[in-house]
Each structure stands twice: as C-alpha cells, then as structure tokens.
Amino acid sequence: MLLFxxxxxxxxxxxxxxxxxxxxxxxxxxxxxxxxxxxxxGELNVRVPIVSTDEVGNLATSLNDLAEDLSRYxxxxxxxxxxxxxxxxTPLSYLKGYIYALKTKMYETEEEYDKMLTILDDExxxxxxxxxxxxxxxMMESAQxxxxxxxxxxxxxxxxxxxxxxxxxxxxxxxxTTSFSNSxxxxxxxxxxxxxxxxxxxxxVSYTHSGSIQVEVTESDRQVQVIVTDTGIGIAEGDLxxxxxxxxxxxxxxxxxxxGSGLGLAITKQLTTLMSGTITVTSVVNExxxxxxxFPKAQEVEE
Numbered sequence: 001m002l003l004f005x006x007x008x009x010x011x012x013x014x015x016x017x018x019x020x021x022x023x024x025x026x027x028x029x030x031x032x033x034x035x036x037x038x039x040x041x042g043e044l045n046v047r048v049p050i051v052s053t054d055e056v057g058n059l060a061t062s063l064n065d066l067a068e069d070l071s072r073y074x075x076x077x078x079x080x081x082x083x084x085x086x087x088x089x090t091p092l093s094y095l096k097g098y099i100y101a102l103k104t105k106m107y108e109t110e111e112e113y114d115k116m117l118t119i120l121d122d123e124x125x126x127x128x129x130x131x132x133x134x135x136x137x138x139m140m141e142s143a144q145x146x147x148x149x150x151x152x153x154x155x156x157x158x159x160x161x162x163x164x165x166x167x168x169x170x171x172x173x174x175x176x177t178t179s180f181s182n183s184x185x186x187x188x189x190x191x192x193x194x195x196x197x198x199x200x201x202x203x204x205v206s207y208t209h210s211g212s213i214q215v216e217v218t219e220s221d222r223q224v225q226v227i228v229t230d231t232g233i234g235i236a237e238g239d240l241x242x243x244x245x246x247x248x249x250x251x252x253x254x255x256x257x258x259x260g261s262g263l264g265l266a267i268t269k270q271l272t273t274l275m276s277g278t279i280t281v282t283s284v285v286n287e288x289x290x291x292x293x294x295f296p297k298a299q300e301v302e303e
Contacts (some may be wrong), residue, residue, distance in 0.1 A: 005217070014061075024248070031048055031049065032048050032060060032063055033079055033185075035047070035048045035063060036063065036069075039070065041066055044067050044070050044071040044073065044074060045067075046067065047064050047067060047153075048060040048063050048064055048160070049105065050064075062146070084134075087247065087262065088130070088132055088231075090123075091123035091124070091126050091127045092127075094119060094120070094123040095120060095123055095124070097107065097153070098116045098119055098120050099120070101116060102116055102117075104153050107156065109298065111290070130262075130263070133263040133264075133267060134263065136267060137246070137263055137266055137267055137270065140267070140270040140271070140274065141270065145274070147188065147189040147192060147274055147275065148189050148190075148191070149187055149188060149189060150187070150188070150189070150190060151185040151187060151298050152185060152186050152187070152188050152190050152193055152296075153183075153185060154183050154185075154186055154193075154217050154218055154224055154226055155180045155183055157190065157193050157194060158178060158180075158197060158215050158217055158226060159178065160194065160196035161194055161201055162176055162178055162201065162215060164198060164201075165198065165201045165202060165205055168202070168205050169205050172205065172208070172209070172210075174205060174208055174210070174212060174213060175211075175212040175213070176212070176213045176214075176215070177212065177213075177214050177215070178214075178215045178216070178217075179214070179215070179216040179217070180216075180217045181217055181218050181219050182219075183217050183218070183219045183224050184219055184224060184298065185297065185298040186224050186275075186277075186295040186296070186297065186299040187273040187275070187295075187296075187297055187298040188277075188295065189271075189275065192271050192274075192275070193271075193275070195267070195268075195271065196267075196268045196271050196272065196293070197226070197228075197265065199230045199264040199265065200268065200270045200291050200293075201213070201228065202264070202267070203264060204229075204230035204232065204289070205229055205230075207230065207232040207233050207289070208230045208231055208232035208288075209232065209233070210231070211230070211231030211232070212230070212231055213228070213229070213230045213231075214227075214228075214229045214230075215228050215229075216229070217225070218254075219297070222296060222297055223294055223295065223296055223297065224294075224295050224296075224297060225292055225293065225294050225295075226292075226293040226295075227290060227291070227292050228290070228291045228292075228293075229288060229289070229290040229291075230288050230289055230290075231288040232288055232289060233286060233288070234283045234284050234285040234286055234287050234288055234289055235281070235283040235285070235289055236285055237283075240281060240282075240283060243265055243281055244265050244268075244269040244279070244281075245266060246262065246263055246266045247262040247263070250253060272293060272295075275295060276295065276296055277293055277294055277295040277296070278293075278294045279291060279292065279293050279294075280292045280294075
C-alpha cells in the first residue's frame with residue numbers, strides 16, 4: 001500500500017514538474033508570438049521581456065533586435081522619401097515657373113530669355129544628377145555594383161583630380177596645394193577613385209570662402225593615405241556622425257545654395273569601402289574640415 005501511494009506521489013510530482021516546465025517555456029514563446037504578430041501589423045515599438053539567458057532568452061533578444069532594425073529602417077525610409085521630395089520639389093518649381101514665363105513671354109529682352117533658358121538647363125541637369133546618384137548609390141548598397149580593379153598611382157590620380165577643380169578654386173581666389181610621398185600603389189577602380197577625389201575637392205571648394213585647400217598623399221608600412229584639408233566653414237561636432245548619410249547637405253550647415261545632389265559623401269564612403277579602404281572626417285566650425293582616405297597598399301591586398 002505504501003508503495004502504491006509513493007508511486008502516486010511520484011507521478012503527481014512528475015506531472016507538476018512537467019506542467020511548471022511547460023509553462024516556463026510556453027509563456028515566453030506565447031509572448032514572442034504576440035509581439036511578432038504586433039510587429040507584422042506595423043507596431044514596431046513592442047518588445048519581448050527578457051526573462052532568461054538560455055536559448056529562449058537569446059531568441060527573445062534576437063526578436064527585439066529585429067524590431068529595432070525594422071523601426072530604424074522605417075524611419076530611414078520615411079526620411080529618405082521626405083528628402084527625395086524636398087530635393088525634387090525645388091527644381092520642379094523652377095521648371096514650372098520658368099516654362100510658364102517663357103510660354104507667356106514674360107521676358108522683355110533677349111538677355112532675360114537666355115537667362116531663363118540657362119536656369120531651366122541648370123535645374124534639369126540638377127534633377128538628372130540626382131537621379132543618377134540615387135541609382136548609383138542604390139546599386140552599391142544592393143551589392144550589384146562591380147569595380148574594375150587595377151593598380152592605381154595615388155600621386156597621379158590626385159594630380160589629375162586637382163587639375164580638374166583648379167579653375168573652380170581660382171574663381172573663388174582659393175589656393176590649392178599638393179604634397180606627395182614616394183607612395184606605393186593601391187588596388188582599386190581608377191575611374192571611381194577619381195570620382196571620390198572630385199567629390200571631396202568639389203565639397204572643399206564649395207564650402208571654403210577664403211584660404212586654401214591642401215591635398216596630401218602619405219604612406220606607412222602597410223597603408224596609403226590621401227588627406228584633403230580646407231579652411232572652410234567647417235562642420236559642427238554634433239553633425240560629424242551624419243556627414244556620410246544621404247542628403248546631409250540639406251541639414252542646417254549645408255544649404256541648397258552650395259549645389260550638388262547631397263549624395264556625394266555617401267557615394268564616396270560606399271566606394272571607399274568597396275575598395276577595402278576607410279574614410280574619416282575631422283572639423284572645426286569656421287576653421288575647416290579634413291577628410292582622410294586610407295587604403296591598404298596593393299601588395300597587402302593581394303597577399
């Protein structure tokens with residue numbers, strides 16, 4: 001009889017233990033199911049309570065991370081669409097206004113007529129450049145962008161880029177100086193490297209009202225650096241983390257009047273990464289800005 005009751009007691013304990021364990025595992029899973037359903041409906045501010053550090057807890061943490069990533073993506077998408085609308089609205093307004101002025105012959109002289117046509121041409125080119133830059137950046141970020149890798153002489157590439165912006169700098173009475181070391185080759189796409197340098201140099205000229213722009217090529221045991229320094233308006237410390245984001249120039253320190261599509265630095269960063277390099281920036285307001293491109297030497301890449 002005692003053995004019978006002992007068996008019954010053991011069975012009840014086993015059932016109770018099984019029930020407790022099932023509740024322990026099922027409740028977090030049910031909570032995760034509830035949260036995932038809310039996320040599917042677009043409620044991305046929900047989170048799963050982390051009650052353990054085991055596999056179930058890790059799964060809950062992963063679900064929370066996913067919610068944060070989706071929320072960040074949603075915010076970035078909204079900002080991106082808002083920026084696109086902002087960037088297109090102004091040239092479209094110019095086009096509409098000046099086309100109407102031409103149709104109704106609101107000009108009085110041939111000079112005014114030519115000026116209107118020039119504005120229309122400039123705004124059309126601005127929209128064309130914006131669309132091209134957006135397409136290019138999209139290709140880079142979707143891994144559908146290929147580079148034609150070859151050995152690049154950074155001294156020669158920098159010299160060619162500087163020659164292309166000298167007239168622009170001269171028009172603003174800015175001096176442009178270069179400094180070269182006996183640098184090694186780097187491995188990259190020469191056309192894209194030139195594009196990166198022109199982006200940085202055009203920025204330097206645009207945001208510098210007086211003073212100078214200096215381009216320096218240096219090297220260490222394993223790396224080659226290209227440093228572009230200007231004496232321009234500078235960037236506030238709080239804005240520095242965002243300079244490589246799309247449409248950064250639309251922020252308070254980068255006005256539309258400076259021109260460009262607002263995507264140059266974002267493209268430059270993507271291209272630098274694709275060439276196994278890095279880009280950093282330092283700046284002081286009203287003193288100037290310094291961009292530093294760092295690439296491994298060609299032989300280091302190939303080993």
